[in-house]
Amino acid sequence: MTGRDAGRAADARAAGVDDVLEGLDAGSAEDVARLGAEVEARLGGVDLWLNNAGLASRVRRPLWLQPEEDVEEAARTNVSGESCLLGWILDVFG
Numbered sequence: 001m002t003g004r005d006a007g008r009a010a011d012a013r014a015a016g017v018d019d020v021l022e023g024l025d026a027g028s029a030e031d032v033a034r035l036g037a038e039v040e041a042r043l044g045g046v047d048l049w050l051n052n053a054g055l056a057s058r059v060r061r062p063l064w065l066q067p068e069e070d071v072e073e074a075a076r077t078n079v080s081g082e083s084c085l086l087g088w089i090l091d092v093f094g
Contacts, residue, residue, distance in 0.1 A: 002026075002035060021042065025079035026053035027073075036088050046092050051085055054078050 001017050002024040003009050009022035021038050025031045039046060055074040059064050 008066035013033060024032045024092075025081070026051075032081075032084040032088050036092070039092075046089065049089050049093075051082075053081060053085070 001009075001019065002011055002021045003012070004023060004025050005021050009020045012020050021035060023031070024035055052084055055077045057063075057070055057074065059066075063071065
């Protein structure tokens with residue numbers, strides 16, 4: 001399990017999740033590469049991949065009315081991040 005929120009990572013550990021990698025931003029190619037190295041080192045590879053990383057706007061309103069920084073953050077995570085994760089996982093599964 002991965003996440004960028006240390007508090008939620010601690011909650012997951014307390015709930016019994018064995019392998020937690022915190023500080024991962026799915027929108028960062030560097031973090032995704034770190035994830036790949038950690039998964040290989042800790043687990044030896046991947047058998048199943050489930051991704052629910054994504055951001056929605058903080059306030060419900062049309063996209064064109066959202067603050068520019070919110071749109072950029074969501075695009076980096078939801079589009080760029082997904083591309084990074086898919087590229088990595090396709091290499092793993094070959």
